[in-house]
Amino acid sequence: MTKQAYEFCFCYRRMFKLRMAEPPEDIVSLFNEYSDNGVMTVERLHKFLVEFQGEDKATLEYAQAIFNSLKHHHVFHRRGLHLDAFFRYLFGDLNPPLAPVGVHHDMKAPLAHYFLYTGHNSYLTGNQLSSASSIDPIIKALRSGVRVIELDLWPNSKKNDVEVYHGGTMTSPVELIKCLEAIKENAFYASDYPVIITFEDHLDSFLQAKVAQMVNTTFGNILFPGTDFIEFPSPESLKRKILISTKPPKESGDNIREEETNEQKVKDFTDISALTLGDKSESRNMIKDDEQIQENGMEEEEEEEEAVIPEYKKLISIHAVKQKGGLESLLKGDSKRVARLSLKEQKLETAVRTRATDIIRFTQKNLLRVYPKGTRILSSNYDPFIGWTHGAQMVAFNMQGYGRYLWMMQGMFRANGGCGYLKKPDFLLKNGPNNEVFDPSIKGKVKKTLKIKLYMGDGWHLEFHHTHFNQYSPPDFFTKLQILGVPVDRRKVKTVPIEDQWVPLWNEEFEFQLTVPELALLRIEVRDYNMSRRHDFGGQTCLPISELQGGIRAIPLYNKKGEKYKYVKLLMCIQLIGK
Structure with missing residues (x-):
C-alpha cells in the first residue's frame, strides 16, 4: 500500500x-x-x-x-x-415511553363515543389509479390494528360475480370472496374489538343477492345481524363481531339526491394535466372518473331502480345515509335512528367554519366518516385532527403509502393497548350547562405543561451503512419535536445539529403548554443536517400525550413505512405537570 x-x-x-x-x-x-x-x-x-x-x-x-x-x-x-x-x-425495551397498561378505556359506551382506526380503499397496494388490488394490504391493515375496512364492489366482466377494485381507473381487481376470507382470518389478530366493513356498492340486485350469500357463508355467526339502531351498541358488546356498513335499499326511506354537479366534482383536477399515464387527454378522463368514484359516503351513494333484496338488506347494521336537504338536514338531528354520514376532507373543512358545534353534536350519537379527496392519486393523506377535534369517529386513511399524516394516525392508535378504538374525551360527548359544546377554535385554559429534556440518540450505526448519510463523515443529527392537536396547542421546536456523531448528545430542554392534552400528540423526527436543505431521514415516532410515562424513557423510532427500527432510540426525560 x-x-x-x-x-x-x-x-x-x-x-x-x-x-x-x-x-x-x-x-x-x-x-x-x-x-x-x-x-x-x-x-x-x-x-x-x-x-x-x-x-x-x-x-x-x-x-x-x-x-x-x-x-x-x-x-x-x-x-x-x-x-x-x-x-x-x-435505553432498553423494558423502559418504554407509553404505559404498558393494555386496553384501559371504558369500552361499554355506544360506538359513536369512540375514534375508530379506519382505512380507505383498503384493498389497494399503491396509488389510486394503477396499482393492483389485493388481499395483502387488507391483511396488513388488520394486523396493525385497523378496525374499519373499505371495499368497492363492482360486477366482473361477465356480470356474474363480484370484484373489488377502484372503479374508473386502471387498478386491477381482486375477487370479493378472497377479501372476505382474508378479513375473517385476520380480523381479530390484533384486537378482539369489532371490525366494520364499509361497502361502496355498484351492483345490481342479482349480485347483491350473491354478496349476501358470500357474506353469510364466510362469516356465519360472527356477522352482526342487520338492524336499525336507535343507539349504537358498545365495542365491548360487539367483541369478535363483524359489521357491514353501506347504504340501505331504497325502501328504507332515504331520499338520495346529487349535491354536486360533475363539473364541481372534477374542479380539483385542473392542475394534474402533467400526469404521465399515457395520453394526457385519456389521463384527464380517467382522473375525472376517479374523482366521481371517490365521492363516496353521501356523494357516491346513488339510488338505482332495483328490486330490494331482503338478504342484502339484512346484512346492513350501520346504515350510510344521505337525507333530502343534505348536511343541513342531518345536523338538525331530527332522525330517530342513528346512522353513518360520509364527507370528503374539503367538505368537512368547509362545514366546520360555520357548523363546528353542530357537527360535534351530530357525532355525539351518529358516526361521521371523513375520507381523502380524489386528487390524492399517490395515496397521500390529510390532517386527521380536522376530524378528531370535531368528533369524527372514522377518519379514513390510505394505508398504502407513508408520510407525516399517516405517522400521526399510527401514533394516535398506539393508545388504549393498540386495540383500534379510543374513547373520545368527555368534552366531545357532553354539553355544558347552557347546552354549549366544545369548540376547538376557542382557546381554553392551560391544563398541563409537558417538559422534555432530550439527552441523546443511539443505534443508527447498527441500522445503517456507515456511508448512508454522508460518504466521508458521520451524520449531523438534529431532532424536530412537534405538538399536534387543537390549533392553539400546536408548536414546533428543534435541536441544534450535532456534527459528525453517530451517537448525538443534545442535552436540550423544551416546554409545551397544553389546553387540550386529551387530543394531543408528540411528534418526533430525526434528520441528518446538510447544506442542501435536503435533510436525510433518520427516524420518527408519534406518541399520544395522554399515555406518556414520566421519568427517563427510551423512545424507539420508526422508519418511513411505520416499521420499528431494531436499534434506533432516543433517550429523554418526560414530565407532564398539571391536573
Missing part, C-alpha cells in the same frame, strides 16, 4: 470512528443517588421506579425481573447493577 493510500485509509477510518454511547451527567447523578458504592441493588432499583419514574404500581418482583434481564451482562458480586447496566436498562 502506498503512503498516500495508507493516509487516506487512516483518515477515512478516523472520520468514521464510533464514539460509544455514554451516560449523560443526569443519568450518572441519578445512579449515584439510588446506588451505594457503585452498585444499585434490586431494592434501590425498585425505589427508583416508584419515586423517580412514577411507576406507583411497580413491585419488587418487577424490579427483580428487570435485574434478571440485565445481570448476565453487568453484575458486581451478584449484589446489583453497575452504572453501565443501569444505563442499558434506561
Whole structure:
C-alpha cells in the first residue's frame, strides 16, 4: 500500500470512528443517588421506579425481573447493577415511553363515543389509479390494528360475480370472496374489538343477492345481524363481531339526491394535466372518473331502480345515509335512528367554519366518516385532527403509502393497548350547562405543561451503512419535536445539529403548554443536517400525550413505512405537570 493510500485509509477510518454511547451527567447523578458504592441493588432499583419514574404500581418482583434481564451482562458480586447496566436498562425495551397498561378505556359506551382506526380503499397496494388490488394490504391493515375496512364492489366482466377494485381507473381487481376470507382470518389478530366493513356498492340486485350469500357463508355467526339502531351498541358488546356498513335499499326511506354537479366534482383536477399515464387527454378522463368514484359516503351513494333484496338488506347494521336537504338536514338531528354520514376532507373543512358545534353534536350519537379527496392519486393523506377535534369517529386513511399524516394516525392508535378504538374525551360527548359544546377554535385554559429534556440518540450505526448519510463523515443529527392537536396547542421546536456523531448528545430542554392534552400528540423526527436543505431521514415516532410515562424513557423510532427500527432510540426525560 502506498503512503498516500495508507493516509487516506487512516483518515477515512478516523472520520468514521464510533464514539460509544455514554451516560449523560443526569443519568450518572441519578445512579449515584439510588446506588451505594457503585452498585444499585434490586431494592434501590425498585425505589427508583416508584419515586423517580412514577411507576406507583411497580413491585419488587418487577424490579427483580428487570435485574434478571440485565445481570448476565453487568453484575458486581451478584449484589446489583453497575452504572453501565443501569444505563442499558434506561435505553432498553423494558423502559418504554407509553404505559404498558393494555386496553384501559371504558369500552361499554355506544360506538359513536369512540375514534375508530379506519382505512380507505383498503384493498389497494399503491396509488389510486394503477396499482393492483389485493388481499395483502387488507391483511396488513388488520394486523396493525385497523378496525374499519373499505371495499368497492363492482360486477366482473361477465356480470356474474363480484370484484373489488377502484372503479374508473386502471387498478386491477381482486375477487370479493378472497377479501372476505382474508378479513375473517385476520380480523381479530390484533384486537378482539369489532371490525366494520364499509361497502361502496355498484351492483345490481342479482349480485347483491350473491354478496349476501358470500357474506353469510364466510362469516356465519360472527356477522352482526342487520338492524336499525336507535343507539349504537358498545365495542365491548360487539367483541369478535363483524359489521357491514353501506347504504340501505331504497325502501328504507332515504331520499338520495346529487349535491354536486360533475363539473364541481372534477374542479380539483385542473392542475394534474402533467400526469404521465399515457395520453394526457385519456389521463384527464380517467382522473375525472376517479374523482366521481371517490365521492363516496353521501356523494357516491346513488339510488338505482332495483328490486330490494331482503338478504342484502339484512346484512346492513350501520346504515350510510344521505337525507333530502343534505348536511343541513342531518345536523338538525331530527332522525330517530342513528346512522353513518360520509364527507370528503374539503367538505368537512368547509362545514366546520360555520357548523363546528353542530357537527360535534351530530357525532355525539351518529358516526361521521371523513375520507381523502380524489386528487390524492399517490395515496397521500390529510390532517386527521380536522376530524378528531370535531368528533369524527372514522377518519379514513390510505394505508398504502407513508408520510407525516399517516405517522400521526399510527401514533394516535398506539393508545388504549393498540386495540383500534379510543374513547373520545368527555368534552366531545357532553354539553355544558347552557347546552354549549366544545369548540376547538376557542382557546381554553392551560391544563398541563409537558417538559422534555432530550439527552441523546443511539443505534443508527447498527441500522445503517456507515456511508448512508454522508460518504466521508458521520451524520449531523438534529431532532424536530412537534405538538399536534387543537390549533392553539400546536408548536414546533428543534435541536441544534450535532456534527459528525453517530451517537448525538443534545442535552436540550423544551416546554409545551397544553389546553387540550386529551387530543394531543408528540411528534418526533430525526434528520441528518446538510447544506442542501435536503435533510436525510433518520427516524420518527408519534406518541399520544395522554399515555406518556414520566421519568427517563427510551423512545424507539420508526422508519418511513411505520416499521420499528431494531436499534434506533432516543433517550429523554418526560414530565407532564398539571391536573
